[in-house]
Amino acid sequence: MKLGVLQFPGSCDEVDAQLAAQQVGDAVLLWHGDRDLQDVDGVIIPGGFSYGDYLRAGAIARFSPVMESVTEFARDGGLVLGICNGFQVLCEAGLLPGALLPNANRRFTFRQVDLEVVQPDTAFTSACPAGELLSIPAKHGSGRYYADDATLDRLEESGQVVVRYRPEQNFNGSLRDIAGVCNQAGNVFGLMPHPEHAVDALTGSTDGLRIFESMRTAVEGAHV
Amino acid sequence: MRARVLVRPKDGILDPQGVAVERALPALGFEGVSDVRIGRLVELQIDDPAQLEEISAQLLANPLIEDFEIELLDDAPQA
Amino acid sequence: MRARVLVRPKDGILDPQGVAVERALPALGFEGVSDVRIGRLVELQIDDPAQLEEISAQLLANPLIEDFEIELLDDAPQA
Amino acid sequence: MSEQLPALADALALGLTEAEYRLVCEKQGGPPNQVELAMYSLLWSEHCAYKHSKKLLATLPTEGPAVVMGPGENAGAVDVGDGLICAFKVESHNHPSAIEPFQGAATGVGGILRDIFAIGARPIAVLDSLRFGEIESSERSRYLLAQAVAGIGHYGNSIGVPTVGGEVYFEGPYEQNCLVNAMALGLGPREKLMRSAAAGVGNIVLIYGASTGRDGIGGASVLASAELGKSDGDKRPTVQIGDPFEEKKLMECSLELLDLGLIVSLQDLGAAGLTSSACEMASKGEVGIDIDVRKVPLREADMQPFEIMVSESQERMLCVIEPQNVDAVRAVCDKWEVSSAAIGEVTDTRLMRIYSVGELVGEMPVEALVDDCPIYDLDPQAPSEPLYPPPPASLDGSESLEEALLALIGSPNIASRRPLFEQYDAIVQSRTVRRPEQADAAVLALPNGSALAVSIDGNGRRVAADPYRGTLGVVLECASNLACVGAKPLGTTNNLNFGNPEKPHVAWQLTEAVRAIADACTALEAPIVGGNVSLYNEAASGPIYPTPVIGMVGLLPDATRAGRLGFAWEGEAIALVGPFAPSLAASELAKLRGEPLPAELPDVDIEAVREAQTAVRDAVREGLIGSAHDIAEGGIAVALAECALAGSIGAAVTIDAGDDPWQACFGEAPGGFICCGHPTALAQLAERCSVTRLGQVGGDSLRLDLGSQTLELSLEQLRESHRALEAMFQ
Ligand SMILES: Nc1ncnc2c1ncn2[C@@H]1O[C@H](COP(=O)(O)OP(=O)(O)O)[C@@H](O)[C@H]1O
């Protein structure tokens, strides 16, 4: 499997995402100005501040040349994982429902959180033991997931709410404790916490690896 | 010409900044202020004002969470 | 009554947001936009508008780097 | 620019003394014009010329086996093995932060990061050292704290460099003069180390990064070297605004240029902007530089030549490149959307010549600008009566030991820093092995399996009480923090935050503190590789506490064995390790009781402390012990509480309190460690240094048996008090 990690001038966690992805396959960086996705099997939009995150997080990044290709890639069913800023970009680009607003606590906040996998049956979570919590760090200033009630109901019914915060750990004020959602087809997934920062016992937990392992299973399953 | 786009959080969406300002005021001795909403003010020079609607909807505001209002200003140089 | 405070970066003070937006627009196919300045829009309900000047200087704007302008709106409910 | 030449009055307004102005005229062979005077006033300011500290700094030890680059370059560097160096430096942004805390702190981080990548190292960590007035009583100090922390987070988080540690203290003498110091570390290939000396007559001088505006005009001389008066408002329009996104591109662009070998020499633009960067480069290279200010990309077209030369606009770099590389360099800049412009050239004239579209608007000998500024002797005198009023009392002495411990663990100087460091991304770059509150020092993994450890420390109150011994304690605590994670010091950086050095008692504080840094760093074999001096931190109410801030970087061979401070396993033995002679003099308890500062501190046996550090370090490296924490503010009781809270497990200990349980519980001194481990392991440790068995890990309360009395508190009670700072962030 070969994953591509987008690199914007203001990306911060792109190398971390590449290192994490390399634990389950190949991973290359894809420059924001290029349209060529280099035949990757999946795309990761990493954390950081893409174009400085001025105006609204992800607002400008969604218009980059590489995002045109990613949008096509996603429409054709390609796997796209958006982490933190990547999640914000995917929402701004309309590839995922909803939006991410400034944290309710009005501060950038870095905290280890326990994520509940509510939807283990996706290309990104199949390797997560049902009911088990994933200990993964979150660090962002705009992570308050918002969508109108009708949309939220629909997302819950159609199983598009993939991960949730424990209610007492929902520091950013996300509606219904939503930490990550996928699109209807299930091939695009965005979450605020950082699985790529939970892939090595030395620097924390290894729970985040499950997300990348799930992607490998999805891709390599598709290949045979 | 000079134009101004006012971007506000949609009604019903929590505006923590606004709430914080509202909370801070009494401590500073200011009573009788309520319903504080904080949004974005974008001012720019534009050749073709007709484009503003689109620019606002696509970039300056996210229609899902924000409303915007366009004000065209005369060409008098900005204060 | 309803009032509005427009907070903008002082002239000569760097406005990274404005610069970023200006740089982005051509890529979206919008030419002819320049001198973009981005500030804050504060709208509120206030009993005694005379206080607004002080409130703005103390809390809504940072006089070091921002100017503000007060607009009193009629009491018509906000759009 | 104005035809008419500026006069003495202008020179005085720019911070020069009359004698200095006369000397400038002499060097110039006549009165300087506007551009020349502006440039002299900056380069001859305390900030650039170290007029009152140069002679003292020369006494610091700067050599050691690991030192690759000592003081003098943008940052110091030590060898960390496998062809890698660690560059590090601490810098202050005190005056700008006092005026606009968010931007002041943010641009402080931006500035220290540029120093790191200017020498070819990729920034891998930031630490902050902060001082404010009493936040519980001072609204303004709460504002400064919240804004400074937000500013540091804003810059570090946005640029993708983790903020892995720091320290913060609150004391009355900082009410008018807060301190905001930032330290950064970088990692780079030893053979690609970059220096700032301009070289190669005919080479091109190129500026790249943000465009130049009126930010911080006169900043270095007006902001950084003048006592803050009532009229700070007047200085406000010169606030610099930081743009971390611009700096991120600038950083990646610079590292790519260096990697491609396209640059001859590189220098960041900091305080005193283009003036100091260009002159420093020319001076170090013993060459001259011609600059045409009209070629500098401007944010405001109508800027005058002197404004362009002194502007402190952020996120700019200056480099010297060979003419045939101009296109290649500009191509890299374009890739990163960083604007660049060739603005001048290296000459053999030893002159700085400033042109404006071809017209010569300033001409100065480089040597006069950089080397001929008068250097002043200090006139140190120990004060005859106390310099500082006693702190306000919050305890009256009637408290029980329990009440005192809760008050201490909840006091702003000891309470958990979580509300601060939670605003910082501590893990980006996937290197952070120990985050804040996991250990006494931050630990950063290196590619070869070893790890860097870093700690930053200061204690103004103890230094105020006894500048020499207090400063010894600060340097020793830094090394103790490193020992607790298993690291041996490689090098040290320091930031000397003091009052007005022209006053004899401040000169004395400064002299004594530097003497202590020299003695301690020599004994610890932790040479000084860089630092920064911030003087005139003084208001009508008097000087700040003398605040030498020490940053120390060390190495541990095996990252997987990095120590922790929290108690580990139920049933493990707890021991006091090291020569610990607690005293309440200038302690946190004495402060809460409103006691005046003592005339001096107890003597310190550096050798004995160093031996204890070695023993603890080795024990951690061997995996002999489960936890290690050095005893600092609040004494042994607070240290035990911190170990229990960090491990979420209680402890029961017996302490020989003699006839003074207060001193035994809350007395402070360098050299003491709380360690836990298997009894036989601690017995082994006892063969290497003094070890006193105190008790056992376990339960959900902390119990101290003091013979005559006992002190017992549940972890819940302790945790509740420890969270006190949360209230300061509403
Ligand atoms: N201003 C700060 N920024 C970031 N981390 C901080 C700050 N102040 C304290 N910390 C972290 O909190 C922990 C405890 O701080 P402190 O009590 O100063 O440690 P010590 O007593 O060992 O110097 C350390 O991990 C330190 O790095």
Ligand SMILES: [Mg+2]
């Ligand atoms: Mg310590």
